[in-house]
Amino acid sequence: MAEFSLKLNDDQLQIQEWVHTFAKDVIRPAAREWDDREEFPWPVVQEAAKIGLYGWEFLMNAMSDPTGLMMPVSIEELFWGDGGIGMAIMGSGLAAAGIAGNGTPDQMMEWVPQCYGDANDVKLGAFCVSEPDAGSDVSSLRTRAVYDEATDEWVLNGTKAWITNGGIANVHVVVAAVDPALKGRGQASFVVPPGTKGLSQGQKYEKHGIKASHTAEVVLDDVRIPGRCLLGGKEKLDAKLARAREAGRTGEAQPAMKTFEATRPAVGAQALGIARGAYEIALEYAKERTAFGKPIIMNQAIAFKLANMVTEIDAARLLIWRAAWLAKNGGYKNAEGSMSKYYASEMAVKVTEEAIQILGGYGYTREYHVERMHRDAKIHTIFEGTSEIQQLVIARAIAGMRIE
Numbered sequence: 328m329a330e331f332s333l334k335l336n337d338d339q340l341q342i343q344e345w346v347h348t349f350a351k352d353v354i355r356p357a358a359r360e361w362d363d364r365e366e367f368p369w370p371v372v373q374e375a376a377k378i379g380l381y382g383w384e385f386l387m388n389a390m391s392d393p394t395g396l397m398m399p400v401s402i403e404e405l406f407w408g409d410g411g412i413g414m415a416i417m418g419s420g421l422a423a424a425g426i427a428g429n430g431t432p433d434q435m436m437e438w439v440p441q442c443y444g445d446a447n448d449v450k451l452g453a454f455c456v457s458e459p460d461a462g463s464d465v466s467s468l469r470t471r472a473v474y475d476e477a478t479d480e481w482v483l484n485g486t487k488a489w490i491t492n493g494g495i496a497n498v499h500v501v502v503a504a505v506d507p508a509l510k511g512r513g514q515a516s517f518v519v520p521p522g523t524k525g526l527s528q529g530q531k532y533e534k535h536g537i538k539a540s541h542t543a544e545v546v547l548d549d550v551r552i553p554g555r556c557l558l559g560g561k562e563k564l565d566a567k568l569a570r571a572r573e574a575g576r577t578g579e580a581q582p583a584m585k586t587f588e589a590t591r592p593a594v595g596a597q598a599l600g601i602a603r604g605a606y607e608i609a610l611e612y613a614k615e616r617t618a619f620g621k622p623i624i625m626n627q628a629i630a631f632k633l634a635n636m637v638t639e640i641d642a643a644r645l646l647i648w649r650a651a652w653l654a655k656n657g658g659y660k661n662a663e664g665s666m667s668k669y670y671a672s673e674m675a676v677k678v679t680e681e682a683i684q685i686l687g688g689y690g691y692t693r694e695y696h697v698e699r700m701h702r703d704a705k706i707h708t709i710f711e712g713t714s715e716i717q718q719l720v721i722a723r724a725i726a727g728m729r730i731e
Contacts, residue, residue: 329655354408395592406604410597410601421590442497453491453496474554483501518558595647602675606633609682665717676708
């Protein structure tokens with residue numbers, strides 16, 4: 328077990344500086360353009376792939392850190408650069424996490440690299456859970472997976488909504504109901520290989536923020552995939568379903584929830600990076616902008632805002648680092664993953680709004696980054712479990728009861 332420490336080791340410090348340099352020199356200068364274009368920033372992601380920042384090797388390296396801190400440290404720097412481009416670079420990681428969390432070692436070796444490709448041929452992954460009528464309630468998925476024994480194939484039908492990289496990804500990881508009567512306990516995860524017939528992109532969403540990240544519907548119309556594309560294998564699934572039917576329910580985690588729980592500190596780190604970026608801009612502005620003959624930071628009204636902002640940023644980082652460490656060293660005791668994501672996302676919305684207020688009229692214009700950061704921050708209170716869902720998870724953990 329790694330010792331919990333707030334002192335980053337040499338490897339972590341090097342990675343932190345490396346990612347920050349890329350964010351400062353490549354991501355932030357391009358942020359406005361790709362927010363305006365509202366398109367996937369292929370050139371920036373290709374640059375990230377060239378230096379090894381976008382790729383399965385970097386993901387595996389960060390995930391294998393025994394302290395758990397390398398991933399949130401890297402993500403904070405990436406999203407300090409820009410939330411939309413940061414999401415474009417990190418989006419495939421959710422598909423990779425879905426494969427790693429539910430698949431066999433062989434499946435991980437086969438499919439995770441295909442979520443990324445290489446520097447010369449960049450590929451994308453997409454994790455498909457949410458549906459038009461099933462967002463927070465992942466137990467009510469309507470997408471069905473039916474096994475065709477004659478051909479050893481699974482047939483998938485349904486529509487997925489709000490999918491990062493949906494339709495443009497090479498590898499889609501789809502969570503579907505195998506036995507709808509068992510609700511969340513009757514679900515499984517499947518890999519839909521590149522070029523599979525019947526999978527198409529539905530509508531592409533026009534969003535409030537993180538516009539450089541591609542978000543769309545994924546339509547599955549009689550999608551036939553080989554039996555080996557069931558993550559974890561059929562034997563394991565059959566045993567799980569049998570236990571669930573016998574007991575009425577089982578304590579095993581739903582495939583989607585296992586992925587989301589593992590990635591919550593990472594999502595908190597995204598919000599943290601955006602908030603820190605906005606705070607630093609506001610601090611610099613407050614020192615330079617003069618009113619009534621002195622820098623505006625000399626006024627308590629402004630200085631105290633900044634004091635609150637940096638305190639909440641540091642508090643969020645501590646919660647995220649604790650959760651990331653616990654995830655690697657003994658697991659969560661009181662929903663610490665949800666605590667970190669909940670606090671950081673709410674904090675980011677508040678801090679970015681305060682940054683706009685400090686910059687005044689300039690903050691409301693697109694000349695400065697803070698208005699975009701405010702738009703980018705908001706999604707973190709919604710996706711991968713809304714703030715209300717995080718509160719529910721925390722409440723159930725501390726009460727030891729199934730609060731509804």
